[in-house]
Amino acid sequence: MSCDTHAAAMGDRIRPEAATHVEASALEAIDSSSNPAPPTNGKRKAETELDRDTDERPASGAGAEGEDGVAVQAEGDTNPEGAVKPMSKNELKRLRKQQAYKEFKEDRKAKRKDRRHARQDRKRTEREVKIAEALAAGVDPKLALRPEGEPWRARPVPVAFILDCDFERYMRDPEIVSLSSQVVRSYAQNRKAKYQAHLLVSSWGGKMKTRFETVMQSTHKNWKGVSIVDEDFCEAAKKAHTIMTGPEGGELIDVLKPSQSEFEKSGSGVVRGDILDENTPASELEPEDIDQSIVYLSSESPYTLTRLESNVSYVIGGLVDRNREKGLCYKRAREHKVRTAKLPIGEYMAMQSRYVLTTNQVVEIMAQWLECGDWGEAFLNIIPKRKGGALKQQGGSQADTESLNGGVDEAEGFSMAIETAVGESDDKTEATQKADNPSVISARHEAS
16 A cells, blocks of 8 residues: 555656646747747758658648647637647748748848948949049049939929729738839839839828838838829829929920821821720720820720820739739729720730739830830830840841840840740741730739
8 A cells, every 4th residue: 555655646746747848848849940040051041941851740730749749839729619729831831931030130131231331332442543543634533523424303294104002902912012112113213214204103001001101111201203192093193184284294305295197197186195906896995985184004905005195194003913813904994984005015025925014114114215215125125134025126037136135045045935835847937926926915013
């Protein structure tokens, strides 16, 4: 009896110690999973953080396990029965990524600081060299330090670009982040352009507005020459029309003036900057009571832009949907009875495949056209070379077309890629067909 009593007493004393050990192991496993050791190279790599041997990975549907086989549980995540739900592999990966991002935040900040200082040192050195050369030549250093060419000055024109941000319900959170970056790039490009259109952002609100006010620290409030409105694009267009026809509307540059031939072709005295595609069904024609002061850009439109018009607002749908939704911009324009049009990419560019433009790329292309008045040059300057686009030329050879786009090597081998796809026997025939009939390039916007 005394032995049994002593053994029972020892067992009661050991059980709390064992439970404490298991609990400590579980906490250690959670801490190690949420605070992974940084990689040796100092970079945040998913392969280093997440790759594990097959034996260490939990089975599908099971929670992650610590060193002592204790399942890691998601805090506060319970099933209807009240039991704690195990953390999935994807949740654990996401937790590790977030923790690694926080850990290396200071490292990224230090690297940005080092690059900024290096850039400042380089500019300082170049400035000192220019001053020394000017003094040696007996020239006033102030003249040597003046920037070459005409000094920059704001030159607004009576054209408006409206970014319609009323598509948030069709986008996921990462796509809203991408759209926010595109809006910032659109402002930066239009701001530094030779001729500045009036930029407006409509349907301001939701998650993107919250992101601008929190993560981006309300930097948009310091933007110049931009109007941000809570209403839809129609109300934004009314505000834009008031600005364009007012004293601050800007100068009417030559590219915005219709030519004499356009006046003669119009007959009615109303000169539009678009043309109707052939074989357009009657159902796609514009109604009589359409608003002529607004043009909604959409690849589904039967009208193709030939030039931009003065005192007209061009609406760009702020949509990043990875091409899931079809015809949203065109349908929205038809419902509001406004004009529609598409950029003439197919008339000027031969592409390897269908290409989708981002919001800021559309703004950059139209800003570039305001400067040069040539759609081909605008497309060639803005569309990335790696996409394999080449400028079409009337009567030009394939070699001439390739050379305009930087050659086969720089443009990812436009004709070479076509030959690989169709075979060596009839490669030239297929290449000619693709050049004459390029894929329709959507003006719906996607992150690059």
